[in-house]
Amino acid sequence: MKIPAYAVSQIISAVLDARPLLNTWDNAWEYTWIFAWGFLGIAIARITKSFLTNLVVIGVVSSSLVLICYLLLTWGWWVPIVPAVLVLVINGMELTALYQYDKALRSRIQARQAIIERTFETIHNGPLQSLAKVLKLVRYQDLPMQELLPELEKELEKLDRELRGIYDFLQREPPTEDSSLYLGNHLVLNLQDPLHEILYQVYTHTLERDFPCFRTIKLKIRTFEPLDEQCMNTEHKRGLCRFLEEALCNVGKHATGVTCLEVSCTASQGWYTLSIIDDGLGINSFREGRGTQQFINLAQQLKGKFLRSPLSPKGTICELSWPVTKF
Known part of the structure; x- marks a missing residue:
């Protein structure tokens, strides 16, 4: 109802x-x-x-x-x-x-990938260079066994020190801390310092390494101008240092007969340019290695361009350019 x-x-x-x-x-x-x-x-x-x-x-x-x-x-x-x-x-x-x-x-995946990339860069420009030298000794040197074994022992001991140095560095400073750059021999650079000072330290340290082509250099020309770093982060600075280090290592390994080495980081017509020029024979290879791919990616991040080409009559230029304006 x-x-x-x-x-x-x-x-x-x-x-x-x-x-x-x-x-x-x-x-x-x-x-x-x-x-x-x-x-x-x-x-x-x-x-x-x-x-x-x-x-x-x-x-x-x-x-x-x-x-x-x-x-x-x-x-x-x-x-x-x-x-x-x-x-x-x-x-x-x-x-x-x-x-x-x-x-x-x-974010965790990107951080993990960044750690892998940084660790590989450190190994690539250090122990892998020593390992390549060992392989070259074994494959292409026609030395008697009594002379080859001491050379191999020396290089393998250096390789062991480099690997242990990387381990000690990673133990001291976690890879998530991106404010430092490890160059080997327990040399750690602070990426918060001015870029031209860091590049000079990379240049000096790399030329002290025992590469065969460095022994024939008679003339070294270097110019590192102060740069405006307002738009650059530590990853950009790290990439530029690794670029300089590997380019110099390539000169030391492949620039047979090199007598003049010119390294400069300058500003001109709205562009910064970091270039490494030598007058050695070099290598004529169009294969893109891991280092070349990293430098192409770095040039894209900086909105710049990467160049590596032979010079006439002999020599090689390796160059990375990026605009002065904000990228």
């Missing part, structure tokens, strides 16, 4: 008090209403990406949804409010958590 009584009361109130009767949407429009608020929650999660910001936005939008439903109710329309609020909050909050997890996961 209560239900008919309520129905009669609604009818009487609608006639006497001009109270509107409640109307409802079709099922299709109600589902559309719920889905629309669910998609809005997804959009909010994609735009905000921050938990606190997302919480504030979801609270404001949920309050707006309740207010809209109340206004529609006063006009005589009953719309689904609980399902719409639930789907809005769930989509907005859960997807934000998923985005935060995905962001953290990508």
Whole structure:
């Protein structure tokens, strides 16, 4: 009896008090209403990406949804409010958590890859160079065994020291700390120092290494000008130092008969240029090694260009240029 009584009361109130009767949407429009608020929650999660910001936005939008439903109710329309609020909050909050997890996961992967790259660069310009020298002694030197064995023993002992030095460095300073550069022989450079000073230390240390072609150099020309480093981070500076180190190592290994070495880092016509020029025979190979790929990537990061080509009548130029303007 209560239900008919309520129905009669609604009818009487609608006639006497001009109270509107409640109307409802079709099922299709109600589902559309719920889905629309669910998609809005997804959009909010994609735009905000921050938990606190997302919480504030979801609270404001949920309050707006309740207010809209109340206004529609006063006009005589009953719309689904609980399902719409639930789907809005769930989509907005859960997807934000998923985005935060995905962001953290990508950050860990990038950090891991950066550690791998830095460790490989340190090994590539140190122990691998010594290992290449050992292989060259074994393959291409026609030395008697009594002369070859002492040379191999000396190089292998140096290789052992270099590997242990890298291990000690990584134990002292975790790879996640990117403010230092290890060059070998326990020499660690601070990448917060001015770039021209760091490059000079790399130049000096590398030329002290025991490469056969360094012994024939009679003339060394060097120029390291101070640079504007406002737009450079430590990764850029690390890459430039590794570029200089490997280019000099290539001169020491391959520039047969080199007598003149010119190394410069200068600014001209809106460009910085770090170049290494020698007059040795060099090698004519178009194969891109790991080092070449790294320098091409570095040039792309600096919005610059990388060049390595033979000179006439002999010699090789290895050059990295990047614009003075912000990149």
